[in-house]
Amino acid sequence: MTVRYDPSIYDGAAAHYRYGRPAYSPELEALLTKELGLDGRGRLLDVGCGPGILTVRLAHLFEGAVGLDPDAGMIGEGRKAAEEQGIGNITWVQAMAENLPGAAPGPYRLVTFGQSFQWTDGVRVGEAVYDMLEPGGAVALILHMADGRPVPPSPGPPRIPHDELEALVRKYLGPDRRAGQGSPPTQAHRVEDALARTRFGTPRVIYAAGIPDLIRDTESVLSGYFSMSWAAPHLFGDRIESFAREVRDLLTARSPEGTFWDWPGDTKVILAVKPA
Numbered sequence: 001m002t003v004r005y006d007p008s009i010y011d012g013a014a015a016h017y018r019y020g021r022p023a024y025s026p027e028l029e030a031l032l033t034k035e036l037g038l039d040g041r042g043r044l045l046d047v048g049c050g051p052g053i054l055t056v057r058l059a060h061l062f063e064g065a066v067g068l069d070p071d072a073g074m075i076g077e078g079r080k081a082a083e084e085q086g087i088g089n090i091t092w093v094q095a096m097a098e099n100l101p102g103a104a105p106g107p108y109r110l111v112t113f114g115q116s117f118q119w120t121d122g123v124r125v126g127e128a129v130y131d132m133l134e135p136g137g138a139v140a141l142i143l144h145m146a147d148g149r150p151v152p153p154s155p156g157p158p159r160i161p162h163d164e165l166e167a168l169v170r171k172y173l174g175p176d177r178r179a180g181q182g183s184p185p186t187q188a189h190r191v192e193d194a195l196a197r198t199r200f201g202t203p204r205v206i207y208a209a210g211i212p213d214l215i216r217d218t219e220s221v222l223s224g225y226f227s228m229s230w231a232a233p234h235l236f237g238d239r240i241e242s243f244a245r246e247v248r249d250l251l252t253a254r255s256p257e258g259t260f261w262d263w264p265g266d267t268k269v270i271l272a273v274k275p276a
């Protein structure tokens, strides 16, 4: 697969991302520490870091961290998040995964892809990452997974009405999902299958419990949509305010209190280790 990067895929989305996306499992740090024997040494590379969601969360587990993403807006938000939290051991690199190893040479103890591996030429990037890891180092593909996972009891507020919201997106943007100037990557194969075709071999899959009682407000739900490549602000053109108004009206009708239960699922960690 040849990946031609379209710089408009997340145009206008970065500012919404941190506010609008649900967090990964609170047990993620403990899981990675236990599975990989992390001891504070070595470096982290977070590929497709977006606004530094994993970079900022995991940097304290390492001597240093690199957040890499081709989108300047995302890198800017990551830098801001690190500054706000007083985290000083992160280097930010604006580049594609396909520019590795040159864009951010190794060695690394851990390379993470948070919901980003599907955007890359997986096998080629997986092979590059293998060479960049120190012996015994690991790659982790991290994503939310609700399908097939047990649903926790509702904490009270209604769930986000995703079916109705996605219908609204289709009303404005058409029946086929768009991203940038084209369409989002088709997921013919699971990301773990691409990794299995590299020297890493078949990865292990581990789940960390998602946040069972995550409550989001109307604006955060709207931001969540604007943070998606297939509903990014630029796609709506001058109809963006009209879309936002319809979303707010729908959400108010479904929850007059303006609060919603978000259940993105458990956090799926696809883990592969380079032999020591």
Ligand SMILES: C[S@@+](CC[C@H](N)C(=O)[O-])C[C@H]1O[C@@H](n2cnc3c(N)ncnc32)[C@H](O)[C@@H]1O
Pocket (backbone or CB within 6 Å): 003, 005, 010, 021, 047, 048, 049, 050, 051, 052, 053, 054, 068, 069, 070, 071, 074, 095, 096, 097, 098, 113, 114, 115, 116, 119, 120, 121
């Ligand atoms: C869904 S966001 C994930 C952000 C963050 N890692 C997280 O866990 O929420 C996907 C990110 O992948 C980036 N991306 C897209 N194509 C890429 C490529 N070829 N190489 C590296 N990153 C890419 C996008 O710019 C975007 O920031």
